[in-house]
Amino acid sequence: MSYRNWRVTERRTETPSVTTLTLVPEHGEIPKFISGQFVNVVFPHLGEEAKSYSIASAPEDDFLALSVRAQGAFSHALISLAVGDTLQISEPCGFFYPEDETTPKVFVAAGIGIMPFVSMLRHEQAIGGHAQTLILYSNRSPNDVPFLNELSEHEQENRCTVRHFITGENDNTIKNATSRRIVTEDLSTANTQAPNAIFFLCGSIGFVRDMRTLSKEAGVLEENIFTEAFF
Numbered sequence: 001m002s003y004r005n006w007r008v009t010e011r012r013t014e015t016p017s018v019t020t021l022t023l024v025p026e027h028g029e030i031p032k033f034i035s036g037q038f039v040n041v042v043f044p045h046l047g048e049e050a051k052s053y054s055i056a057s058a059p060e061d062d063f064l065a066l067s068v069r070a071q072g073a074f075s076h077a078l079i080s081l082a083v084g085d086t087l088q089i090s091e092p093c094g095f096f097y098p099e100d101e102t103t104p105k106v107f108v109a110a111g112i113g114i115m116p117f118v119s120m121l122r123h124e125q126a127i128g129g130h131a132q133t134l135i136l137y138s139n140r141s142p143n144d145v146p147f148l149n150e151l152s153e154h155e156q157e158n159r160c161t162v163r164h165f166i167t168g169e170n171d172n173t174i175k176n177a178t179s180r181r182i183v184t185e186d187l188s189t190a191n192t193q194a195p196n197a198i199f200f201l202c203g204s205i206g207f208v209r210d211m212r213t214l215s216k217e218a219g220v221l222e223e224n225i226f227t228e229a230f231f
């Protein structure tokens with residue numbers, strides 16, 4: 001896999017745990033990509049291991065954005081970069097995107113697993129599309145929901161309908177959010193509302209595994225389930 005140097009042009013705090021870095025290549029053009037794809041990042045001083053990050057920006061943007069949740073050493077190194085610093089990034093890769101943009105879609109995400117879908121919604125916005133995608137979005141805390149306001153704007157502009165689930169705290173402050181985990185009935189309701197929709201599942205390995213099981217229980221056909229596990 002080939003890597004190029006990219007420069008940080010902006011840092012933005014999204015939530016207490018999520019930071020967005022805006023990047024431009026030091027040389028050459030921004031590579032073409034499809035919303036839903038990711039890049040690999042290496043930090044030579046942290047060893048040879050590469051970690052993957054979904055592209056948060058739209059293909060139409062003149063920069064690349066990565067939104068990173070602070071977890072271990074690698075993500076902390078990434079969000080500690082300052083404007084002007086450089087890092088090494090691979091070409092875009094992955095197949096987590098609809099083969100046909102017009103197919104009805106249901107996005108099921110947990111936490112930072114919303115990122116491929118943020119890029120897809122930004123792409124829809126850039127091309128003036130109104131796909132009316134249904135999103136089931138689970139988070140532990142109402143105070144740490146990445147892109148809460150942006151999702152609400154996409155909803156107001158008829159690009160999607162968002163159902164929020166808050167699993168960890170009782171002081172749920174998000175309007176119309178449900179204070180529990182996503183269950184089979186939520187997925188079967190989604191499957192009935194959007195017949196033949198493709199279900200895109202993204203989050204931790206455990207979340208994706210559970211949602212895959214529940215989607216099948218809800219009657220979603222195996223071939224209509226696409227998954228991306230963040231590990």
Ligand SMILES: Cc1cc2nc3c(=O)[nH]c(=O)nc-3n(C[C@H](O)[C@H](O)[C@H](O)COP(=O)(O)OP(=O)(O)OC[C@H]3O[C@@H](n4cnc5c(N)ncnc54)[C@H](O)[C@@H]3O)c2cc1C
Binds near residue numbers: 052069071228
């Ligand atoms: C296709 C793909 C796309 C992705 N996109 C994104 C994205 O857009 N944004 C994003 O933020 N991440 C994304 N990820 C996840 C990302 O690649 C990293 O895995 C993530 O940033 C965590 O890496 P880390 O080294 O910082 O944390 P790690 O060191 O891997 O730690 C992760 C978690 O495990 C815990 N942990 C680590 N070691 C131990 C241990 N020994 N015992 C107990 N607990 C431990 C940590 O406390 C932390 O909670 C993506 C992953 C994939 C595969």
